Amino acid sequence: MRTLTNVLWRLWLPVLLVVLWWFASANSTNLFVPPLSRILGVMGRDFTNGVLLQAMSSSLSNLALGLLIASVVGVALGLILGETKRLRLILDPYIHFVRSVPQSALVPLIIGIFGLGSASKIYAVALACVWPILLNTIDGSLGVEVGVRRVSRVFGIPRMLYYRRVVLPGAMPQVIAGIRVALPIGIVVMVVSELFASNVGLGFYILHSSSTFRIPETWSGALLVGVIGYVLVIGFSLIDRQILAWYHKSGAR
């Protein structure tokens, strides 16, 4: 009963907004603001004929691979930097320098370097996503309790086991937070990477439809990206609750 009330409480606003949009745009004659009914109609059509599904699968696999690379590299490097003060002091300025460059601006360069295929798009997503994950992992590893470190030393825990069972889980709340921040950045770069010399993906679908004045398609593509982002964030918070069960339940921090 309580969950039902919760769901209703969360649903009323989006439902209201969609209804408002539907009626406000119903008689629109503006080329750039088509009626919502047409946008959804086009979306339904392109789903059934497979165009959108193909675009989605191409985009999402790039996103997933890019995010995976960013997570592996960001976490591994972050743990090492967090545990090695000397290395951290040397590399810190460079990390902040590279991180401050708008990642979307690098996309054309990455495509220039790595070519037109999906590899360059994956790298672009990875490069954009790695920074928040890296920085959060460093913070997380620095936050691991002194007491826990001391115990590991006294009981002679070997280095790899120490990283795997002490520093990584200790830093995990921040690692997860970093990935959560990286997710929307990755979605933006995913779309942007498909705007340059591409013929697949959601970005291409959006760009191509707008340059050929099929504005309802443009809207439906943009809307779909938004929905994907939302669904991914929700899905991710479910994973978060699984992995960090101890963290949420202990309520210590």
Place this chain on the structure above:
Amino acid sequence: MSNTESVPGGTLTRVSEDSLLRVTDLSLGYGEGADEKRIIENLSLTVGNGEFVSIVGPSGVGKTTLLKGLSGLLKPKAGQVVVGGGALEGPHRDVAVVFQDYSRSLMPWMTTRENIAFPLQGRGQKKPLRNKAADEALDAVGLGGQGNKYPWEMSGGMQQRVAIARALAYNAKVLLMDEPFASVDAQTRFDLEDLVIDLREKLGVTIMLVTHDVDEAIYLADRVIVIAEKPATVVDVIETGFGTHRDQVATKADPRFQDARGRILTRLRK
């Protein structure tokens, strides 16, 4: 274990059969050269096999520093710590530690069984074996069947029992305890003290306890070593002579307890 070995000075000395932990002219401190600050100076003591020794001293005297030195976390500036025949050069397999702050020394992402088994995993012990050892240790501290719980599901006293179980399972020759009962309430404290006495009686572990609580030091130990002054060194040694069995009421009412208490408090007030 009646081996011979060389000691500083070059003479060959026969190590007495039951001397497990021997500290000779130990000096500990921080910093190097001109910035060096000595916390412990010329401290010597021995702990025999199966003995319970308390080290008591006022707050800030350097008890934690001493414990770091004894557990191999801090390198001596001078002198040495010998455990079971070999000089300590870092954390040692024969030394286990129970820290004061149980909430920071247990890992919240591990169950109590995993926490206790973790040092054994570090030693390369296989899972069924180390889990069995962990469950036995849990039984020994009165937490049988609670291996699947997480530390944060337990009270402070229970968490400290888990920390004690972890040190027991490590099966070291010496158990070092750093004010292990300072963060729990009075009743829990008595329970834990009696648990330690009980464990010692049953398992014959050698224990060295560092505390600022004079009553606790006397109640638990065969021998109380008083440290004071700056830098700290041994100022008095008292044999309690209570045997292995103690009682919170009777032992504390014993005239020998009162004498020792008076002597230590007077010494510390100087």
